[in-house]
Amino acid sequence: MNVGDIINYLNEIAPWRYAEEWDSVGLMVGSRDSNVTKILLCMDVTSDVILEAARCGAQMILSHHPFIFSKLKSIDMETFKGDQIAKLIKNNITVVSAHTNLDTAPDGVNDTLAESLHLTNCQNLKPYIPKGLNCDLGMGKIGELLNYKSFDEFVKDIKKNLGIENLRIIGKKPEKVKNIAVFCGSFDDDLENLKSRKVDVLVTGDIKYHTAIDAAQMGLCIVDAGHYATERMILPKLMDTLNKRFKELDIICSKMEADPFTFA
Incomplete structure (x- = not known):
């Protein structure tokens, strides 16, 4: 099983062409040819989620929100985003994002x-x-x-x-x-x-x-009700959908992310 197989199936259930013109969807980091045995689902590709994927042995992260939204002019590993990309590449982790195409599908x-x-x-x-x-x-x-x-x-x-x-x-x-x-x-x-x-x-x-x-x-x-709360419920549903199609894969939802807002 490779990343391309996952991307092709996502195109069946939430076609990439459904995304709004301003959006950024699909392969963010990595290669379609990379082998996959474990996928980590998340809302956002945070540093904690990257560490979680590395520790649990996930070769692919599937996020809802785009990991890379604006065009990058360079990848400076001294910057926050550059450091995240470096860690993904170092740990052979591919990132795919399904955003507004998944909202409307x-x-x-x-x-x-x-x-x-x-x-x-x-x-x-x-x-x-x-x-x-x-x-x-x-x-x-x-x-x-x-x-x-x-x-x-x-x-x-x-x-x-x-x-x-x-x-x-x-x-x-x-x-x-x-x-x-x-x-x-x-x-x-x-x-x-x-x-x-x-x-x-x-x-x-x-x-x-x-x-x-x-x-x-x-x-x-x-x-x-909050951005996170109105979208997070798609992850377990997506996990079930992917599990039915790819029975040989280990597909899990992140346990390291949460709503960024707290109330005093």
Whole structure:
């Protein structure tokens, strides 16, 4: 089994062409010809994750967020990023990243976030048609709870299902909620589209300050559950998917990463 086999399969379940034009996806460091017996899944390729991969004998790291986002003009091993790349190469670890292609793919991050909140009858929140394709993959999802819930009860469910203790609330809290929108990771600031869809609340992972100000003035309610929490649940699902396809591989989720934000 080599890295190329994994990349080709990822292209089947979350095609690279689904990624947004500004994104960086695919092979980040290493070679498609490298042999693989163990894969470490993570949200971000941190120094701790690199050390974890080296210690557990993983030849490949599959991350959600791109390890290399902006174009590198040089690899200076005296810099933080250069040192990370050097450690990856020294330990023969290949890095592959699947980002917005995995967000929008069927059973991807947005679908998984909707499932985590037990939404039914899900539709796309807004259109997203990648360049050169005729299919509308959609950005974000809109769905329904089986029954109306009080807002406070729904917030408790979010915390329980996403494994968090804190979240931020923007705007006026509705008394009851049923029609829910989700947008994994960073919200794209399209408040006009959100308002036109007449949802009771949006659950997302990142809201900018001025977007929050505008949302509140527009009468919208948004729950910011954190970037990490709204995307992390894709990892065990991806692990199961890869295990079914590559039974001979040892595939694990990182135990060395966590939400970078803590609350005092």
